[in-house]
Amino acid sequence: MSSVIWWIRRDLRLSDNQALSAALEQADTVIPVFIIDPILMASPYASQQRVAFLFEGLRSLDIDLHKHRSGLIIQKGDPLEVLQSLFRETQAYRIFAEADTSPYARRRDEGVMHKLPLTLTPGVTVHSVEKLRKPDGTPYTVFTPFSRMWRSLPFPGKPLPAPEWLPPPPPLPNLGVPALPSYSNNGTFLAGENEAQCRLTKFTDFIINRYAEDRNRMDLEGTSGLSPYLRFGMLSARQAFWAAREADALAVDTPSHQSAQLWLNELIWREFYAAILYHFPYVRYTAFRPELRNLPWRDDPVGFSAWVEGRTGYPVVDAAMRQLNAIGWMHNRARMISASFLTKDLLIDWRQGERYFMQHLLDGDPAANNGGWQWTAGTGTDAAPYFRVFNPVLQGKKFDPLGAYVRRWVPELSGVPNAFIHMPVEIPADKQAHLGCVIGKDYPAPIVDHAMARQRVLAAYRKQGR
DNA sequence: TGAAATGTTGGGGCG
DNA sequence: ACGCCCCAACATTTC
Numbered sequence: 001m002s003s004v005i006w007w008i009r010r011d012l013r014l015s016d017n018q019a020l021s022a023a024l025e026q027a028d029t030v031i032p033v034f035i036i037d038p039i040l041m042a043s044p045y046a047s048q049q050r051v052a053f054l055f056e057g058l059r060s061l062d063i064d065l066h067k068h069r070s071g072l073i074i075q076k077g078d079p080l081e082v083l084q085s086l087f088r089e090t091q092a093y094r095i096f097a098e099a100d101t102s103p104y105a106r107r108r109d110e111g112v113m114h115k116l117p118l119t120l121t122p123g124v125t126v127h128s129v130e131k132l133r134k135p136d137g138t139p140y141t142v143f144t145p146f147s148r149m150w151r152s153l154p155f156p157g158k159p160l161p162a163p164e165w166l167p168p169p170p171p172l173p174n175l176g177v178p179a180l181p182s183y184s185n186n187g188t189f190l191a192g193e194n195e196a197q198c199r200l201t202k203f204t205d206f207i208i209n210r211y212a213e214d215r216n217r218m219d220l221e222g223t224s225g226l227s228p229y230l231r232f233g234m235l236s237a238r239q240a241f242w243a244a245r246e247a248d249a250l251a252v253d254t255p256s257h258q259s260a261q262l263w264l265n266e267l268i269w270r271e272f273y274a275a276i277l278y279h280f281p282y283v284r285y286t287a288f289r290p291e292l293r294n295l296p297w298r299d300d301p302v303g304f305s306a307w308v309e310g311r312t313g314y315p316v317v318d319a320a321m322r323q324l325n326a327i328g329w330m331h332n333r334a335r336m337i338s339a340s341f342l343t344k345d346l347l348i349d350w351r352q353g354e355r356y357f358m359q360h361l362l363d364g365d366p367a368a369n370n371g372g373w374q375w376t377a378g379t380g381t382d383a384a385p386y387f388r389v390f391n392p393v394l395q396g397k398k399f400d401p402l403g404a405y406v407r408r409w410v411p412e413l414s415g416v417p418n419a420f421i422h423m424p425v426e427i428p429a430d431k432q433a434h435l436g437c438v439i440g441k442d443y444p445a446p447i448v449d450h451a452m453a454r455q456r457v458l459a460a461y462r463k464q465g466r
Numbered sequence: 467t468g469a470a471a472t473g474t475t476g477g478g479g480c481g
Numbered sequence: 482a483c484g485c486c487c488c489a490a491c492a493t494t495t496c
Contacts, residue, residue, distance in 0.1 A: 387496040388468050458496060
């Protein structure tokens with residue numbers, strides 16, 4: 001009777017799990033193990049909210065495993081040491097895990113592979129970030145050609161069904177899922193594979209039909225909301241791909257066709273940034289573009305706190321940050337606006353914003369988050385040109401035209417009429433009290449003048465750039 | 467996956 | 482009828 005270890009990291013699902021399936025083919029007994037890694041828990045990028053979401057996901061996975069007569073073994077410690085002692089206790093002869101190409105995971109897995117037989121399977125991305133290169137062998141650094149190549153590749157295999165049955169693991173020391181009483185995201189994102197599948201179905205049946213029109217609307221539920229699930233593999237990239245593909249096939253010659261293609265593009269952006277971090281790991285520390293490594297970032301703890309706490313005086317920015325703080329997620333349009341405000345209006349180093357987002361996003365992923373911040377700051381691969389400065393008032397009018405997003409997250413503005421919702425500072429002084437919004441008392445005046453800040457940041461970038 | 471500044475056009479008011 | 486001005490509305494250029 002042979003046994004192997006299924007080492008779970010960011011693949012918290014039973015369906016379409018290539019590591020699990022490979023393990024089942026190779027052995028009579030599969031031991032599902034999650035190792036709580038103190039190094040990851042203590043990282044400056046760690047997030048209470050995300051850890052809680054992870055633990056919820058583990059609880060859900062454990063329940064699903066029990067339905068299959070199995071169960072999750074949770075241990076804590078250095079992954080190599082834990083795996084070595086598991087090897088001794090179980091006579092397992094091999095470990096199966098889903099490959100994770102982020103820098104820490106690669107180092108960790110190389111260390112394990114050096115001492116123990118570890119087989120890595122694909123799954124975090126649809127296509128291998130190592131293999132997807134330009135014809136001359138160098139990595140892509142521009143999105144459009146990357147996406148063209150990505151789309152031209154043969155389709156991945158269809159998602160694997162969840163196994164019917166799993167052999168019960170032997171009795172082992174098991175911490176169980178740690179309790180996290182402080183956790184709350186208002187129930188917005190329930191963790192687990194089942195929830196991920198429900199959301200995927202809801203998205204491909206309904207939301208995707210208006211995705212092209214609504215995906216940038218912060219006041220609507222116009223996006224898939226799947227990012228936290230993709231982050232922890234409660235949904236595989238391949239499952240998402242085939243869902244997009246099937247929605248597309250049903251939608252030929254309808255507006256939904258373009259929608260499915262646009263959503264697929266977002267999945268490709270995710271893989272693009274995974275590839276960038278894989279090929280250029282230094283982007284974690286510094287700008288991808290060397291000429292923009294010495295921008296005169298301002299040291300402004302007061303401004304940073306105002307940004308973090310959502311009291312910049314720009315309603316859309318404040319709504320965005322309060323949404324993040326409340327539910328651990330932010331609309332993508334809001335991410336761009338709030339990142340643009342921090343880097344371009346406050347001229348604060350994008351790395352400070354990157355870290356804060358990592359500390360709060362349920363979907364916080366080093367590759368995608370870094371890519372997004374460097375894109376906005378204009379320092380990254382294929383980034384927004386430096387002169388592309390978002391005007392938070394115009395962005396609000398365009399993508400929250402009724403102000404519903406602002407009113408939802410900035411309740412002190414709930415009495416402000418539409419005409420002023422994105423610029424409450426312009427409410428005539430004698431009307432402010434009547435509307436329940438006295439500027440400087442109920443809601444702050446803008447902490448920085450956008451027109452001035454725009455000139456300031458353009459001058460700073462121009463000086464560095466060419 | 468911008469926004470502002472600048473340039474052009476054309477309709478309407480008016481002397 | 483005509484020229485002139487104003488200024489939306491739209492296009493182009495610039496940052």
